[in-house]
Amino acid sequence: MGFRLKAGQTVSSELRRIVLRQLNRAASELTLIGDPESDEAIHDARRRVKKIRAIIRLVRPVLAADGRRTDPDLRRVSHLLAPVADGQGVIDTLNQLLRRYRGNLPRKTAAAIRSDLIARGKRIDSKAAKDHVLEEARATLRAERRRVKHWRLTAEGFNAVAPGLKESVRRARLAMVTAWLHPTAAHHHAWRRHVKNHWFHVRLISARCGTHLQPYQRQLEALDGILGEYHNLVLLHEVLVHDSTLSRREIARCLRIVKRYQHALRRHAQVLGMRIYNEKPRRFVRRVKQLWQLHAS
Numbered sequence: 001m002g003f004r005l006k007a008g009q010t011v012s013s014e015l016r017r018i019v020l021r022q023l024n025r026a027a028s029e030l031t032l033i034g035d036p037e038s039d040e041a042i043h044d045a046r047r048r049v050k051k052i053r054a055i056i057r058l059v060r061p062v063l064a065a066d067g068r069r070t071d072p073d074l075r076r077v078s079h080l081l082a083p084v085a086d087g088q089g090v091i092d093t094l095n096q097l098l099r100r101y102r103g104n105l106p107r108k109t110a111a112a113i114r115s116d117l118i119a120r121g122k123r124i125d126s127k128a129a130k131d132h133v134l135e136e137a138r139a140t141l142r143a144e145r146r147r148v149k150h151w152r153l154t155a156e157g158f159n160a161v162a163p164g165l166k167e168s169v170r171r172a173r174l175a176m177v178t179a180w181l182h183p184t185a186a187h188h189h190a191w192r193r194h195v196k197n198h199w200f201h202v203r204l205i206s207a208r209c210g211t212h213l214q215p216y217q218r219q220l221e222a223l224d225g226i227l228g229e230y231h232n233l234v235l236l237h238e239v240l241v242h243d244s245t246l247s248r249r250e251i252a253r254c255l256r257i258v259k260r261y262q263h264a265l266r267r268h269a270q271v272l273g274m275r276i277y278n279e280k281p282r283r284f285v286r287r288v289k290q291l292w293q294l295h296a297s
Contacts, residue, residue, distance in 0.1 A: 003051060004207040006255045007295070011059075011160040012153040018204075019055055019148050022048040029142040030081075030134040034125045036088060041047060042134070043085040049078050049141075054200035057224050058164035058208070063151040070144055077137045084128050086235060087121040093232035101257050109250050116244050117236075159293045161205060162285055168198045169281040176273045185234040191273075192227035199224050209291035216276070230265045 003022075005014045026048040032038035056063065056071045057111050094117065094258035128134070153160050175191040206213045235259050240251050281286075 001265060003203050004205055007208060011056060011156055012151065015055055015059065015153075016148060016151055019052050019151075020145060022102040023141050023145055023148065024054050027138045029169045030138045030141075033084060033129050033134055034122075039084055039121070039125070041235045042081055043088065045137075046078055046085040048152040049074050049081070049144065050196065051200055053078070054197045055204065057197055058161055058201050059153060060203065061163040062153045062160050064154070066147060067151040070147055073140050077140050080133050086118070086232070087124060089228070090232045090235045091117050091121075093229055096229070097233075097236075097257065097261055100261060104200070104257055105254065109246065109254065111270070112246055112250075113240070113244070113254065116246075117239060120239060120243055136293045154170050156226070157205055157296075158289050161201070162289065165201055165205070165288065166281045168201050169277070169284050172198045173277045176277055180270060185231075188227060188230055188266075188269075189234070191269075192224065192231060195220060195227060196224050205288065205292070208295060209288060210295045212291050213288070219276050221270060223257075223269060223276060226265055226272065227239070230262060230269070233262050233265070 003018060005011060005018075026045040029041040029045040029048075031041070033042065052256055053071055054072050056068065056074075060068060091114065094110075094113060098105065141215065172191070172194040175194045179187040199217065202213055202217045202220060206217055212278070240246070240254050240258070246254070247297040
């Protein structure tokens with residue numbers, strides 16, 4: 001079942017089970033640093049931290065105060081791991097950019113950008129190893145186990161997730177409109193963060209609703225992927241401007257292509273976002289509640 005609330009169990013016991021499993025797996029993945037395989041493991045560990053933080057947001061309205069204290073510690077872990085975890089994603093986005101705009105950049109220029117990204121990644125890995133980032137993150141994750149074991153919810157069943165689910169949709173819709181009206185990198189990153197939380201929430205409750213939420217879940221996954229690609233382009237832009245060995249003329253050429261791809265991703269995200277968030281939060285929660293109750297009987 002993985003990241004799913006099993007039927008026949010209380011929401012509180014299931015959430016403790018899922019969070020403890022994510023903590024254990026994340027800690028076990030933080031062992032090495034400095035090669036693509038270990039960096040991918042760090043990326044996976046950070047993703048697990050994001051899942052746990054999404055769970056906290058979902059049940060925050062009914063989570064006892066001791067449980068809410070977990071979130072700041074996990075936020076610090078996520079920030080510690082971010083530089084290492086993002087490295088391979090930017091290289092993957094560069095590869096996608098080169099495939100999409102094949103012929104717009106000479107091979108020599110593409111190779112130089114990739115070389116710059118790899119060199120940057122090595123510097124980040126070296127600093128993270130020197131600062132003992134993995135050890136600090138792993139120790140924090142293991143310490144949180146004790147706190148999670150004592151999580152208490154003041155509600156059970158659908159009432160435990162309904163307020164947080166409604167708030168998650170509301171925040172994602174608001175962030176979407178803000179990103180449309182003011183298309184900055186920060187606003188798109190905020191939109192992605194809320195979309196990812198909402199996607200994790202839907203994944204979490206989907207087993208309690210039969211298969212009815214699966215198409216909706218796939219749409220959220222696709223939107224998260226688009227916005228993630230957009231974020232990687234922002235990081236690539238920063239590398240080109242501040243950390244590139246290319247000539248100014250070559251950098252300007254690359255930045256024009258990055259901007260074209262960003263524009264295409266924004267349009268795609270807008271179309272998909274309108275489709276997903278056309279339904280108002282209250283109505284969405286009411287529909288999910290009906291599905292939850294239908295499959296509880």
